Amino acid sequence: MDTIQKEKNIALIKDVLRNYLLEKGFRNTPERYTILEEIYSMDHHFNVDDLYLLMLQKKYHVSKATIYNTIEIFLDAGLIRKHQFGEKTLTSSSYEKSYFDKQHDHLVIYKKDSDKEIEEIIEFCDPRIQGIKEAIEEAFGVKIDSHSLYFYGTKND
Ligand SMILES: [Zn+2]
Structure with a gap:
């Protein structure tokens, strides 16, 4: 910018x-x-x-x-x-x-063999999530204002 x-x-x-x-x-x-x-x-x-x-x-x-x-x-x-x-x-x-944010979600990566100590947080944007949101809105007749999604895991060797 x-x-x-x-x-x-x-x-x-x-x-x-x-x-x-x-x-x-x-x-x-x-x-x-x-x-x-x-x-x-x-x-x-x-x-x-x-x-x-x-x-x-x-x-x-x-x-x-x-x-x-x-x-x-x-x-x-x-x-x-x-x-x-x-x-x-x-x-x-x-x-x-x-405020200016594009919608994104988070992947939380824990250190291997630690007691859920965070190693890294990766932001990602997957357009399919928007599709899921629209399908849910349609199915339940609602308007979704926000969502919260976190994936947790560890890195592969
Ligand atoms: Zn973020």
Whole structure:
């Protein structure tokens, strides 16, 4: 993506956030925009600790509580999406930017012989899933708004 398009996208998501905060009567604090911009400059999934460390590296002093709180706001505003990649209950949540996203699903690969320790997460897009969605909508007379699909496995030798 070129720089001009990137800047346009950042301006657009900032508008989305501004309108959301206004509508909900939340405080319009500058650090929320900084955090949003950091998230949208990332090309991978992240968790709260990753984001916290990233902000520290960039010398922004935000507390973890602020990050948690901001994440909740972004989720509700439709700016990010939440994932639970691990099957173990204590695995922390991961997030990713979602506003410009093409629909995709995730393949979670565990390290072999580990206790479900994640080695890699692969994103894939298979158009057949759209076909399944349409067939289900037709069969049950519903409109599907979203879906959640994860495959878990280990690599072949
Ligand atoms: Zn993803």
